[in-house]
Structures are given as structure tokens and as C-alpha cells.
Amino acid sequence: MNKIARLILASGESSPDMRYAAGFSTPDEFLYFSTDRERGVICSPLEFSRAVAQARDGVTVHAEAEFGGPDRLEMLTRLAASRGVAGYLVPADFPVLWADRLRGRGLEVRVEEGVFFPQREFKSSAEVDAVIRSQRAGEAGLRRAVEVLRESEITPDRMIRWRGELLTSEILRSEIDVAMVRLGMQPTGTICAGGEQAAQPHNTGSGPLRADWPIVMDIFPRSAETGYWGDLTRTVVKGKASELVRRAYDAVLAARELGKSLVKVGADPAEIHLAAARKMEEAGFRTGRSDKADFGFFHGLGHGVGLDIHEAPRLSPRNHTPLRGGEIVTVEPGLYYPEWGGIRLEDLMYVAPAGAARCLTEAEDFLEIP
Incomplete structure (x- = not known):
């Protein structure tokens, strides 16, 4: 297992990359991930229905409960296991605390040194x-x-x-x-x-x-x-x-x-x-x-x-x-x-x-x- 998923942890209001990837904005942080087969977001109950209505075409909206939420570390651990990935590729502004926590779970965290979405x-x-x-x-x-x-x-x-x-x-x-x-x-x-x-x-x-x-x-x-x-x-x-x-x-x-x-x-x-x-x-x-x-x-x-x-x-x-x-x-x-x-x-x-x-x-x- 050496595949890596792309991951963003941010709010749509604060992160242009999240807004671009997900297609909608929220004041609170949520999760975006993509693999070679799918793109998805994981949202709290507060934002789930709005995400379903507004998400970019091709982006699947998941509830936190599907991955053991609301514990974010548990969600990311289960997401990696369910998608068969060894870890995550994250943007340069990804929180260091969460990178450390993920590595503590044995997951690889790589930082994209360039622009996360050059197509923007x-x-x-x-x-x-x-x-x-x-x-x-x-x-x-x-x-x-x-x-x-x-x-x-x-x-x-x-x-x-x-x-x-x-x-x-x-x-x-x-x-x-x-x-x-x-x-x-x-x-x-x-x-x-x-x-x-x-x-x-x-x-x-x-x-x-x-x-x-x-x-x-x-x-x-x-x-x-x-x-x-x-x-x-x-x-x-x-x-x-x-x-x-x-x-x-x-x-x-x-x-x-x-x-x-x-x-x-x-x-x-x-x-x-x-x-x-x-x-x-x-x-x-x-x-x-x-x-x-x-x-x-x-x-x-x-x-x-x-x-x-x-x-x-x-x-x-x-x-x-x-x-x-x-x-x-x-x-x-x-x-x-x-x-x-x-x-x-x-x-x-x-x-x-x-x-x-x-x-x-x-x-x-x-x-x-x-």
C-alpha cells in the first residue's frame, strides 16, 4: 500500500483551494480528499445538506458518521484504510499539528511544495x-x-x-x-x-x-x-x-x-x-x-x-x-x-x-x- 490521497483540511471561507476543490464555502473546517478514483468531502451535520446541494460536479458528499466522526483523527485514519492509501499529500498551509497527529497514526504526510491546484x-x-x-x-x-x-x-x-x-x-x-x-x-x-x-x-x-x-x-x-x-x-x-x-x-x-x-x-x-x-x-x-x-x-x-x-x-x-x-x-x-x-x-x-x-x-x- 503506497498510494497517497490528496487532502485539504480548511474552511471554504479561508481557503481558496478548498473553495475551488469542493465548489462551496463554509465558515467551519471540513475535509476534502481525492484519489485516482474519486473526489469527496466529509462534512458535519451542520453543513451536510448544503454541501449536497452545492458541491462541485463529481464531488461526493459524505457524513462524518461514515468514518467514525466527529473525531477528525479517527475519520482520517478510517478514510485512509477504506481507500487503501498510505497517507496524504497536503498543501503547504496544512496545520502542522494535524500532520504530526496523522504521522503518529502511522500515516505518511507529504507536503506539496508547489501550487496545490495549478489549474486555478x-x-x-x-x-x-x-x-x-x-x-x-x-x-x-x-x-x-x-x-x-x-x-x-x-x-x-x-x-x-x-x-x-x-x-x-x-x-x-x-x-x-x-x-x-x-x-x-x-x-x-x-x-x-x-x-x-x-x-x-x-x-x-x-x-x-x-x-x-x-x-x-x-x-x-x-x-x-x-x-x-x-x-x-x-x-x-x-x-x-x-x-x-x-x-x-x-x-x-x-x-x-x-x-x-x-x-x-x-x-x-x-x-x-x-x-x-x-x-x-x-x-x-x-x-x-x-x-x-x-x-x-x-x-x-x-x-x-x-x-x-x-x-x-x-x-x-x-x-x-x-x-x-x-x-x-x-x-x-x-x-x-x-x-x-x-x-x-x-x-x-x-x-x-x-x-x-x-x-x-x-x-x-x-x-x-x-
């Missing part, structure tokens, strides 16, 4: 549609933010006031998030960073927003129904942008459009990244590091989007694996300088297996909001 990189038409729905919700959140900024007034000391109070990153973020929640999304970590905070790409933003300074809004909703994400970034200025900020915006926009034009089957992701980086460098925006922080363009050009917000493939200088068709990737160049903030513009691209790549983002591009 290549989306079906249904998956593309799910990402598009999330992206449209993100765009609705962006429209709400623009409405708020258009309704706002600039105070004599160049702050932004909305509905009688200073407009903060927190208020703007909440308006974006509420708009997306109404469309069935689960917003997490929406970025509304203004001024110097915008020079830190993952700073979510806090405190009052100032007029005439760039505000980076990075919006990435996850669908509560499907688990698929959208990803969208726009940068705006309430008031009048400086000449430097205008030039930086134009450089980032040109780099994004160049990057999008290069996304296609057979393209080298590293070359796409480097072409966009050169475009901004040629516009006069240098990348480097000071004694305070990195500046310029110092992150990858893009990443895959699906059941994870960041997944394969990466558009980065380290990835030379050609695009094969079926991927959904962001193209999001940015420029960041602690002296005045940052600019980032992000669209989603679908690498169609045949024909031209398709942009999945419909949001407009503009810098100033009077």
Missing part, C-alpha cells in the same frame, strides 16, 4: 464572469467615492469638507465599502490613502484628506456568493494637481496602457513588467532607495486574480513563464515619492486563449475632481 491559474468562462461581477461592484464603489468627492467642498486651508465635516480616509472608505456590500461583496482592506500616505502602496489611509494632493483608491471586493475577487485602482486629486503630479499621472497611465497592450498568449511576464518600468523611467521618474524609503516604481506590474486576490501568474521581473491563455491578471504600475505621495492605476486583463486579450475594467481614467 486558468479560468473557465464561468470564472471570468464571476470576476467581472466582482469588478463591476468595485467600480460601483469607485463611483460612490467620486460622488462624495464631487459633493465635497474645499476649505480655505485646502482641506476637504463633506456634509459639514472634514472628509477622512475612513469616511471615504466606508462609503466605498457600503456601496459594494449592497451588491453582495465582502470588502477587505480598501485603500483610500492621500498625500504622503499614498507613497506607501499598502497603506490603507487614515485621517483627513487634503485638497490638491493625490488620493490612491485601491478597491478589491470579494463576492460572498462565488468567492471570486475584483481588483481596481484609480488615483484622483480633489482640486488642482501640481505639474509634477500631472506628469507622474500621465507616465503611469502610459505605462499601464503599454503593459495592457503587451498582455497576450506567449508573452513573457518579465518583459511586460520591464517595458512598463522603462516607460516611466523615460518620462523622468527614477526608481531607487533613499535613507527613508524606496521611491519610484518598486513593485511588480501585476498579479493573477481569482479565488485569491494575489495568485499566479505574476507580472514581475522574476517570472519568465510565458502566458498561456486563460489567466486573469492586473496591470497596475505606480510611482511613489514620499515628498508628494503616489499614483497607481490598475486594470484587469483576461488573457484570451484565442484572439486579443480583453480588458475587464470599465472605470474611467481622470485625475482632477473640481
Whole structure:
């Protein structure tokens, strides 16, 4: 007996691999297994009927009692014996405690060092549609933010006031998030960073927003129904942008459009990244590091989007694996300088297996909001 079964122990809400394998999500952990003959899940009575209704085609739903549950160690021991396997192949994030317990029962536990489901990189038409729905919700959140900024007034000391109070990153973020929640999304970590905070790409933003300074809004909703994400970034200025900020915006926009034009089957992701980086460098925006922080363009050009917000493939200088068709990737160049903030513009691209790549983002591009 030397066969190995594949095993996931996780909740559908926390594990994209579980969501992908089982076809449904639960807040509590359950078991997924597959052998060369079958794929199945083992669920508690709380989730059994829902699993039967929602499980992916070809996945058999089992009750815990079939394997001596609810004792999970007993279930996994009996599962291995009944399927004639010597142990389990598990993903890299499998709990160490459970690996030790299984080994204590004489079962082999191997860790998949690579991606557990490489096929997740290549989306079906249904998956593309799910990402598009999330992206449209993100765009609705962006429209709400623009409405708020258009309704706002600039105070004599160049702050932004909305509905009688200073407009903060927190208020703007909440308006974006509420708009997306109404469309069935689960917003997490929406970025509304203004001024110097915008020079830190993952700073979510806090405190009052100032007029005439760039505000980076990075919006990435996850669908509560499907688990698929959208990803969208726009940068705006309430008031009048400086000449430097205008030039930086134009450089980032040109780099994004160049990057999008290069996304296609057979393209080298590293070359796409480097072409966009050169475009901004040629516009006069240098990348480097000071004694305070990195500046310029110092992150990858893009990443895959699906059941994870960041997944394969990466558009980065380290990835030379050609695009094969079926991927959904962001193209999001940015420029960041602690002296005045940052600019980032992000669209989603679908690498169609045949024909031209398709942009999945419909949001407009503009810098100033009077």
C-alpha cells in the first residue's frame, strides 16, 4: 500500500483551494480528499445538506458518521484504510499539528511544495464572469467615492469638507465599502490613502484628506456568493494637481496602457513588467532607495486574480513563464515619492486563449475632481 490521497483540511471561507476543490464555502473546517478514483468531502451535520446541494460536479458528499466522526483523527485514519492509501499529500498551509497527529497514526504526510491546484491559474468562462461581477461592484464603489468627492467642498486651508465635516480616509472608505456590500461583496482592506500616505502602496489611509494632493483608491471586493475577487485602482486629486503630479499621472497611465497592450498568449511576464518600468523611467521618474524609503516604481506590474486576490501568474521581473491563455491578471504600475505621495492605476486583463486579450475594467481614467 503506497498510494497517497490528496487532502485539504480548511474552511471554504479561508481557503481558496478548498473553495475551488469542493465548489462551496463554509465558515467551519471540513475535509476534502481525492484519489485516482474519486473526489469527496466529509462534512458535519451542520453543513451536510448544503454541501449536497452545492458541491462541485463529481464531488461526493459524505457524513462524518461514515468514518467514525466527529473525531477528525479517527475519520482520517478510517478514510485512509477504506481507500487503501498510505497517507496524504497536503498543501503547504496544512496545520502542522494535524500532520504530526496523522504521522503518529502511522500515516505518511507529504507536503506539496508547489501550487496545490495549478489549474486555478486558468479560468473557465464561468470564472471570468464571476470576476467581472466582482469588478463591476468595485467600480460601483469607485463611483460612490467620486460622488462624495464631487459633493465635497474645499476649505480655505485646502482641506476637504463633506456634509459639514472634514472628509477622512475612513469616511471615504466606508462609503466605498457600503456601496459594494449592497451588491453582495465582502470588502477587505480598501485603500483610500492621500498625500504622503499614498507613497506607501499598502497603506490603507487614515485621517483627513487634503485638497490638491493625490488620493490612491485601491478597491478589491470579494463576492460572498462565488468567492471570486475584483481588483481596481484609480488615483484622483480633489482640486488642482501640481505639474509634477500631472506628469507622474500621465507616465503611469502610459505605462499601464503599454503593459495592457503587451498582455497576450506567449508573452513573457518579465518583459511586460520591464517595458512598463522603462516607460516611466523615460518620462523622468527614477526608481531607487533613499535613507527613508524606496521611491519610484518598486513593485511588480501585476498579479493573477481569482479565488485569491494575489495568485499566479505574476507580472514581475522574476517570472519568465510565458502566458498561456486563460489567466486573469492586473496591470497596475505606480510611482511613489514620499515628498508628494503616489499614483497607481490598475486594470484587469483576461488573457484570451484565442484572439486579443480583453480588458475587464470599465472605470474611467481622470485625475482632477473640481
